[in-house]
Amino acid sequence: MATAPLSVIVGVGDGLSASLARQLAARGHSIVLAARNVDKFAPLAAATKAKSVRCDAASEADVAALFAGLAQAPDVVVYNPSFRVRGPLVDLKPADVRKALEVTAFGAFLVAQQAARLMLPAKRGTILFSGASAGVKGYPQSAPFAMGKFALRGLAQSMARELHPAGIHIAHVVIDGGIRSAMRPDSGDNMLDPEAIAASYLHLIDQPRSSWSWEIEVRPWVEKF
Amino acid sequence: MATAPLSVIVGVGDGLSASLARQLAARGHSIVLAARNVDKFAPLAAATKAKSVRCDAASEADVAALFAGLAQAPDVVVYNPSFRVRGPLVDLKPADVRKALEVTAFGAFLVAQQAARLMLPAKRGTILFSGASAGVKGYPQSAPFAMGKFALRGLAQSMARELHPAGIHIAHVVIDGGIRSAMRPDSGDNMLDPEAIAASYLHLIDQPRSSWSWEIEVRPWVEKF
Amino acid sequence: MATAPLSVIVGVGDGLSASLARQLAARGHSIVLAARNVDKFAPLAAATKAKSVRCDAASEADVAALFAGLAQAPDVVVYNPSFRVRGPLVDLKPADVRKALEVTAFGAFLVAQQAARLMLPAKRGTILFSGASAGVKGYPQSAPFAMGKFALRGLAQSMARELHPAGIHIAHVVIDGGIRSAMRPDSGDNMLDPEAIAASYLHLIDQPRSSWSWEIEVRPWVEKF
Amino acid sequence: MATAPLSVIVGVGDGLSASLARQLAARGHSIVLAARNVDKFAPLAAATKAKSVRCDAASEADVAALFAGLAQAPDVVVYNPSFRVRGPLVDLKPADVRKALEVTAFGAFLVAQQAARLMLPAKRGTILFSGASAGVKGYPQSAPFAMGKFALRGLAQSMARELHPAGIHIAHVVIDGGIRSAMRPDSGDNMLDPEAIAASYLHLIDQPRSSWSWEIEVRPWVEKF
Numbered sequence: 064m065a066t067a068p069l070s071v072i073v074g075v076g077d078g079l080s081a082s083l084a085r086q087l088a089a090r091g092h093s094i095v096l097a098a099r100n101v102d103k104f105a106p107l108a109a110a111t112k113a114k115s116v117r118c119d120a121a122s123e124a125d126v127a128a129l130f131a132g133l134a135q136a137p138d139v140v141v142y143n144p145s146f147r148v149r150g151p152l153v154d155l156k157p158a159d160v161r162k163a164l165e166v167t168a169f170g171a172f173l174v175a176q177q178a179a180r181l182m183l184p185a186k187r188g189t190i191l192f193s194g195a196s197a198g199v200k201g202y203p204q205s206a207p208f209a210m211g212k213f214a215l216r217g218l219a220q221s222m223a224r225e226l227h228p229a230g231i232h233i234a235h236v237v238i239d240g241g242i243r244s245a246m247r248p249d250s251g252d253n254m255l256d257p258e259a260i261a262a263s264y265l266h267l268i269d270q271p272r273s274s275w276s277w278e279i280e281v282r283p284w285v286e287k288f
Numbered sequence: 289m290a291t292a293p294l295s296v297i298v299g300v301g302d303g304l305s306a307s308l309a310r311q312l313a314a315r316g317h318s319i320v321l322a323a324r325n326v327d328k329f330a331p332l333a334a335a336t337k338a339k340s341v342r343c344d345a346a347s348e349a350d351v352a353a354l355f356a357g358l359a360q361a362p363d364v365v366v367y368n369p370s371f372r373v374r375g376p377l378v379d380l381k382p383a384d385v386r387k388a389l390e391v392t393a394f395g396a397f398l399v400a401q402q403a404a405r406l407m408l409p410a411k412r413g414t415i416l417f418s419g420a421s422a423g424v425k426g427y428p429q430s431a432p433f434a435m436g437k438f439a440l441r442g443l444a445q446s447m448a449r450e451l452h453p454a455g456i457h458i459a460h461v462v463i464d465g466g467i468r469s470a471m472r473p474d475s476g477d478n479m480l481d482p483e484a485i486a487a488s489y490l491h492l493i494d495q496p497r498s499s500w501s502w503e504i505e506v507r508p509w510v511e512k513f
Numbered sequence: 514m515a516t517a518p519l520s521v522i523v524g525v526g527d528g529l530s531a532s533l534a535r536q537l538a539a540r541g542h543s544i545v546l547a548a549r550n551v552d553k554f555a556p557l558a559a560a561t562k563a564k565s566v567r568c569d570a571a572s573e574a575d576v577a578a579l580f581a582g583l584a585q586a587p588d589v590v591v592y593n594p595s596f597r598v599r600g601p602l603v604d605l606k607p608a609d610v611r612k613a614l615e616v617t618a619f620g621a622f623l624v625a626q627q628a629a630r631l632m633l634p635a636k637r638g639t640i641l642f643s644g645a646s647a648g649v650k651g652y653p654q655s656a657p658f659a660m661g662k663f664a665l666r667g668l669a670q671s672m673a674r675e676l677h678p679a680g681i682h683i684a685h686v687v688i689d690g691g692i693r694s695a696m697r698p699d700s701g702d703n704m705l706d707p708e709a710i711a712a713s714y715l716h717l718i719d720q721p722r723s724s725w726s727w728e729i730e731v732r733p734w735v736e737k738f
Numbered sequence: 739m740a741t742a743p744l745s746v747i748v749g750v751g752d753g754l755s756a757s758l759a760r761q762l763a764a765r766g767h768s769i770v771l772a773a774r775n776v777d778k779f780a781p782l783a784a785a786t787k788a789k790s791v792r793c794d795a796a797s798e799a800d801v802a803a804l805f806a807g808l809a810q811a812p813d814v815v816v817y818n819p820s821f822r823v824r825g826p827l828v829d830l831k832p833a834d835v836r837k838a839l840e841v842t843a844f845g846a847f848l849v850a851q852q853a854a855r856l857m858l859p860a861k862r863g864t865i866l867f868s869g870a871s872a873g874v875k876g877y878p879q880s881a882p883f884a885m886g887k888f889a890l891r892g893l894a895q896s897m898a899r900e901l902h903p904a905g906i907h908i909a910h911v912v913i914d915g916g917i918r919s920a921m922r923p924d925s926g927d928n929m930l931d932p933e934a935i936a937a938s939y940l941h942l943i944d945q946p947r948s949s950w951s952w953e954i955e956v957r958p959w960v961e962k963f
Binding site for chain 2: 650656659661670673
Binding site for chain 2: 224227228230232243249252253254255256259260262263266269270271272273274275276277278279280281282283284285286287288
């Protein structure tokens with residue numbers, strides 16, 4: 064009997080992770096959900112028959128343990144976490160800037176490195192990074208988020224150039240706009256529907272290697288850019 | 289009985305147009321194929337039950353006639369044509385540079401304007417432009433193609449900003465690499481499979497308006513970038 | 514006695530050309546001013562001891578005659594002309610779109626090709642293109658200008674890659690904002706001072722070949738971007 | 739008697755810092771040189787009558803002390819440090835990736851924040867970041883450098899948007915290519931002459947606020963890009 068493919072989603076909490084988990088589970092993937100707080104997504108884990116793993120994405124030990132605990136090489140790994148603080152540059156706390164870099168970019172490196180090690184022997188797999196418009200445009204009063212998301216994009220682009228020829232598909236999704244949720248409902252499609260974003264992630268996963276995208280931007284029809 | 293959706297594909301000849309026509313026809317779209325030479329794609333027209341229209345995309349009259357002849361507003365319009373000439377800048381013929389701008393960019397404007405006029409009343413529809421890596425990177429000894437494809441991208445980006453809030457989805461596909469065909473077979477996925485490119489076009493068409501992409505790049509896993 | 518260096522400025526009318534002519538003349542350059550209407554810049558020609566040449570930059574014959582009439586190979590050639598029309602895409606006149614491509618981009622090719630032919634034997638010279646923010650960002654209701662300025666940037670980038678190794682310095686200046694003039698005075702530095710823009714052109718001309726820029730953006734301190 | 743303007747150069751060691759120090763000193767600036775190892779640039783400090791300050795740019799305390807020790811608000815602050823390690827992604831040490839982010843990007847934030855605090859009251863000053871082509875293109879086998887330099891560019895762009903309207907000029911210099919030095923001589927202009935790079939820094943410093951650049955790329959004429 065064939066083993067189900069395995070998807071690992073790091074950073075769970077907003078609607079996107081849930082949509083991804085459900086859509087991948089519906090395709091027959093086994094799901095591993097990793098986040099600092101596993102309690103809050105227990106219903107999602109139950110609904111998708113997912114394994115929950117407590118993991119601080121910026122912790123080298125936690126990330127190593129997460130991947131060491133997998134029963135097989137993952138087919139899909141998604142990195143979502145970020146830390147954001149806003150304010151005038153002169154008022155920012157250095158600790159917050161460091162944390163933005165750690166959570167948004169360094170953790171992405173830790174996860175991607177572990178994923179790549181497991182994927183390389185079979186020369187297949189997809190690693191997806193959830194970016195933001197802040198990764199291509201540095202907004203005022205938002206230096207830490209710009210630093211973290213630019214660094215994440217640099218990581219993704221470097222990895223795409225390095226690992227595509229090794230058969231590992233790397234993609235960076237520029238999510239430009241707010242994501243619709245129960246707490247932020249939206250009846251006019253003015254916010255990103257997480258189901259729609261997830262559909263673009265799945266399209267990236269489905270692309271055959273003769274026609275890979277390393278980046279895609281998604282934004283609501285009414286969003287200024 | 290519901291009317292079938294209508295797709296208009298301008299510029300037929302390479303494998304991409306054929307793949308698009310087949311995939312859209314398989315979804316139940318009526319297809320209109322427009323090109324300067326209708327004879328050479330008669331088999332494709334037959335296979336997809338498409339209407340063939342002779343059309344020089346850089347001719348205002350031809351493009352107006354093409355859209356005037358449609359039985360309904362199109363749901364999807366794809367613009368493919370380009371003209372390419374290579375060589376040292378000092379040796380280029382001005383007429384070839386003018387032609388590159390006319391076919392690659394001005395014709396795209398003509399087609400997109402007609403398409404937008406028909407799509408705007410219903411506030412829906414998708415207009416897709418086939419771009420190239422030459423539209424984001426100006427290569428040496430290839431000034432005319434750079435000029436045409438950069439201009440095409442400028443048109444697409446301007447239209448996306450203008451027409452997305454009016455409900456018309458605009459997207460520009462950066463095709464980076466050679467496309468596989470009967471004359472250029474490829475057994476290692478080192479060239480773009482036109483079926484795979486077409487699948488990305490269909491994904492763009494499928495995106496709901498809460499999560500639109502205005503651009504996507506596709507390239508083979510082994511392509512340097 | 515050493516011959517004075519020669520600068521050719523194509524497209525005269527706004528403050529930038531005048532500032533460039535004065536600053537280059539002050540350095541001892543001979544100046545040639547080329548434009549469709551030579552009468553309106555007679556005072557500038559007198560002040561800079563410039564030769565005036567009537568020239569439609571989009572006319573192959575006019576541009577050929579302009580360069581055939583030079584007494585020596587030019588050291589500096591600047592291309593300024595553009596044609597701009599704004600409005601909803603569906604209301605644009607195709608003739609205006611064609612004109613935008615011809616004046617903004619095709620003319621730039623004609624001028625740059627002639628300049629390159631004269632500069633290549635000595636493997637030296639600088640060709641400068643006056644771009645706009647519209648060349649890097651396609652604004653809504655401004656498709657023709659986007660098309661023209663994107664194409665101009667594609668030309669410049671292709672030429673930079675091709676001709677830098679041949680000793681010809683190519684640069685594209687992204688002018689982002691309105692230019693101050695007698696008709697548009699500005700006491701708060703909120704508009705670009707043409708003397709300041711010209712100073713950046715001169716810096717590009719001065720760069721030794723070990724450290725060339727192919728592009729620079731200039732905008733007022735208060736300009737949003 | 740007027741006080742001399744003050745320039746602070748953080749990260750000293752390669753030819754660029756020395757050229758900057760000499761060119762700024764020649765203009766009458768007082769110079770402060772800050773680096774982890776002050777001994778190795780004692781001759782430069784003597785030649786430019788500079789004050790030397792031992793400073794680990796990634797240390798919050800060191801950077802705070804550096805700026806607290808200044809006798810006046812600085813007119814120019816330059817940030818040079820970076821940490822680079824190359825190799826296959828799967829073989830990188832997490833500590834090296836963290837260090838690349840700390841030295842290349844976090845230190846830049848620390849320095850820029852202190853500089854901005856001192857510059858804002860007078861609404862004037864220039865902060866310059868030394869970037870690299872790795873900040874706009876993520877190269878394979880070089881993820882840490884890409885992450886650091888992308889983050890640096892995000893910081894610079896965010897600061898430019900935030901602080902330009904407050905009168906502080908922010909600029910990011912993309913240095914694309916190797917820098918010529920005594921240990922790496924070059925007789926064909928195939929490497930960047932640090933004197934030429936420094937001249938572009940001085941041009942940025944000289945720009946009046948009506949025409950500011952937030953970024954400039956410099957590369958040798960023969961460099962592929």
